[in-house]
Amino acid sequence: MALDVATVRAAFPYLERPEGIVYLDSGASAQKPRAVLDAMHDFGGSHYANIHRGVHRLAREADAAFDAARARVAAFVGSTPQETIFTGSVTQSINLVAHAWGDANVGEGDDVVITHMEHHANLVPWQQLCRRRGATLRYLGLDDEGRISLDELDAVLADGRTKLVAIAHVSNVLGTRNPVGEVVRRAHAAGARVLVDGAQAVPQQPVDVSAIGADFYGWTGHKLYGPTGIGVLHVRRELLADMPPFLTGGDMIRIVDFQETSWADGIHRFEAGTPPIIEAVGLAAACDWVDAIGGIAAVHAHEEAVTAYALERIGAVDGVRIVGPRAASERGALVSFAIDGVHPHDVAEIIARDEVCVRAGQHCAEPLHRALGVPATTRASFAAHTVPDEIDALVTSIGRVLDIFG
Ligand SMILES: Cc1ncc(COP(=O)(O)O)c(C=O)c1O
Incomplete structure (x- = not known):
C-alpha cells in the first residue's frame, strides 16, 4: 500500500502552524503525530x-x-x-x-x-x-x-x-x-x-x-x-x-x-x-x-523516493558536496552536505530564516568528520510527511546561502 501523504501530513499538529515550517530534521528527532500524543x-x-x-x-x-x-x-x-x-x-x-x-x-x-x-x-x-x-x-x-x-x-x-x-x-x-x-x-x-x-x-x-x-x-x-x-x-x-x-x-x-x-x-x-x-x-x-498509514515498507518506499529527489536536486547545486553513497537505494532518508568555504552553522542559520529546519555540525560523529576531512556538515533528514516541495524549499534556501557568500 502506498503512503497517502496528505493523510500523513494531516496527522501532525506542527504542520498547522502559520509559519509554514519545513521540518527536515527527523534524523535528530521525529515530530509526533496526534495518535501518539x-x-x-x-x-x-x-x-x-x-x-x-x-x-x-x-x-x-x-x-x-x-x-x-x-x-x-x-x-x-x-x-x-x-x-x-x-x-x-x-x-x-x-x-x-x-x-x-x-x-x-x-x-x-x-x-x-x-x-x-x-x-x-x-x-x-x-x-x-x-x-x-x-x-x-x-x-x-x-x-x-x-x-x-x-x-x-x-x-x-x-x-x-x-x-x-x-x-x-x-x-x-x-x-x-x-x-x-x-x-x-x-x-x-x-x-x-x-x-x-x-x-x-x-x-x-x-x-x-x-x-x-x-x-x-x-x-x-x-x-x-x-x-x-x-x-x-x-x-x-x-x-x-x-x-x-x-x-x-x-x-x-x-x-x-x-x-x-x-x-x-x-x-x-x-x-x-x-x-x-x-x-x-x-x-x-x-x-x-x-x-495504520501503510506500514514501514510504505514509509521506506516514500522516503527513498524523497531521498533520490533530494540527492538529485542538492547534488545539482554548484559548490555543494554530498557525503555518503550516491544511490538512494543504498542509503537511509537523509542527505548531508558541505558547501565550499561556508561554515555549516552559517548555512543552517541562513536556511532557518526561511523556516526550513536542518541540522548543522558534526551530528555526534566527530571522528567521522575527521575521517571525511570536513569540519562539519549540514544534514537534511526526511520522514513519512516529507514532500518534494520541501526539498525545493531547501534548495532555494541553499541558493540564498550561495548568494550571500558569493
Ligand atoms: C545512529 C545513532 N545512534 C545513536 C543515537 C543516539 O540516540 P539517543 O540520543 O536517542 O540515545 C542517534 C541519535 O541521533 C543516532 O542517529
Whole structure:
C-alpha cells in the first residue's frame, strides 16, 4: 500500500502552524503525530499507575498496558517480549551492554571493533570499556562513498581477538545502510558478538531483529514518531541468563537480604526502578500509527523516493558536496552536505530564516568528520510527511546561502 501523504501530513499538529515550517530534521528527532500524543494523554490521564507493584484497578490497567506495549514494540521489529528491554534511549541501551556484558566478557588482549561512521553513542561507551578492561578499540575504515569493506572485516576478525563488533545499521551522517546480517554471520563465525545500533534504521525501513541475528540490537523511541525518554534493547535469549545487571535497585531483584541480593530473571534484571511507562504506551501507539498509514515498507518506499529527489536536486547545486553513497537505494532518508568555504552553522542559520529546519555540525560523529576531512556538515533528514516541495524549499534556501557568500 502506498503512503497517502496528505493523510500523513494531516496527522501532525506542527504542520498547522502559520509559519509554514519545513521540518527536515527527523534524523535528530521525529515530530509526533496526534495518535501518539492522544494515546499518552488518555493513558496518563485515565489509566495510569506505577507498574508491577499494585493490585488496584488502575495498577492492573497500567500493568496490562505496559506489557501490551512491550509485546507491540517487540513485534514491530520481529523480536519477542522476552528479549525486549526498555531503557531511556539507545545511548542507554548501548551503555547497558558495555557495562553488563562488556565488563564481564571483554579483557586484556581482546579487541572491540567499530567503524569510522559511528555516532558517539556507539563509540564512547566502547572507548571507555576498552580503557576499563585493557582491551583495544579498532576501527573499520570507509570507502569514498562511506561504505565499510567486508574483506577488511574478515581481515580484522582473522586473528581471533575480536570479542564484539558494534556497528550502525544506518549511518546518521552518511546515510550508509550497512549489511548487518552479513556482518553478524562473519563475526559469529569468528566467535565474536555483534551489537547493532538501529537508531536510524527502525524509523525508516522494515527491520527483522531475529533475521539479522545480532546479539544486541538497540534503538530509540523518539525517532520513530514516539516520545523521548524511551529506548529499546533486544538481547538474544541465550545471552540474557549470563548477563549481570547494570543498574541495581527496585524491580530488578528476586530476594533482597541485609547483605545479599539475587536478581530477577530475564529482561526484568535490566529494568531497575520505575520504567518509562507512559512513554512505552506512546511508543506502542507510534508502531500502530506507522502500520495504520501503510506500514514501514510504505514509509521506506516514500522516503527513498524523497531521498533520490533530494540527492538529485542538492547534488545539482554548484559548490555543494554530498557525503555518503550516491544511490538512494543504498542509503537511509537523509542527505548531508558541505558547501565550499561556508561554515555549516552559517548555512543552517541562513536556511532557518526561511523556516526550513536542518541540522548543522558534526551530528555526534566527530571522528567521522575527521575521517571525511570536513569540519562539519549540514544534514537534511526526511520522514513519512516529507514532500518534494520541501526539498525545493531547501534548495532555494541553499541558493540564498550561495548568494550571500558569493
Ligand atoms: C545512529 C545513532 N545512534 C545513536 C543515537 C543516539 O540516540 P539517543 O540520543 O536517542 O540515545 C542517534 C541519535 O541521533 C543516532 O542517529
